[in-house]
Amino acid sequence: MREEREAGLVCRGLRNLPRSHAEFDDGYIxxxxxxxxxxxxxxxxxxxxxxxxxxxxxxxxxxxxxGIVHQYADASMEAIPVHADVSSLAKDVGSFVEYVENCTRDDDAGDEDVECARRKREVDAIYDAIRPVDPLRSFMNAANGLKCR
Incomplete structure (x- = not known):
């Protein structure tokens, strides 16, 4: 019976979720x-x-x-708006993950400064594509953490 009710969520939405499942941990607020x-x-x-x-x-x-998404960091002790909504967060994370998965190192370059400049151009291109969609994007926070070694 329980499985049938939970399977029905896909078709009917959360309004049919048993109350015991809808409890929320107040510690997240x-x-x-x-x-x-x-x-x-x-x-x-x-x-x-x-x-x-x-x-x-x-x-x-x-x-x-x-619905605005915030970064909440102990270092700054400030809640900073970074995305207009959750879909923007998902877009940024997806774009960054795709970049990291496809990022290649030009072993023939030999010069780490050249390699870092190339990566910066690639990340800037992603940033430029995302910026018009959501001016609150946090992608640059993540991109600024990208360091060459």
Whole structure:
């Protein structure tokens, strides 16, 4: 019976989800008043953020009212808007993963500065393609972390 109900979600949506499955862990909510009392800065109008994931140096959180995605990093103690919505985040992550999967090193180049310049041009091209879609993009945050070794 339970499997039938859960399988029905695909056809009928979350409204049919049994209540016990719809519980939410309150620990994922970052409330403005609490966070500001600890020294954090929130953008104007944002009252709460809900954690949706982690990157190595920050939390990814969404404003449940506007849908804007924020970077929430301990280092800056600031919630920074980085995407207009979750679809933009997915587009950026997908573009960056595709770049990394297809990134090749020109072993014949011999000069690491030349190699870094080439990679920077490639990343800039991705950035230029994404920027018009979402001016709040965080792709450059990730791209700036790309270091040549």
């Amino acid at each position: 970052r409330r403005r008043a609490v966070q500001e009392s600890q020294g954090w800065k929130f953008p104007e109008g944002v009252e709460a953020l809900i954690k949706i994931g982690n990157f190595p140096i920050s939390v990814v959180a969404i404003d449940p009212i506007t």
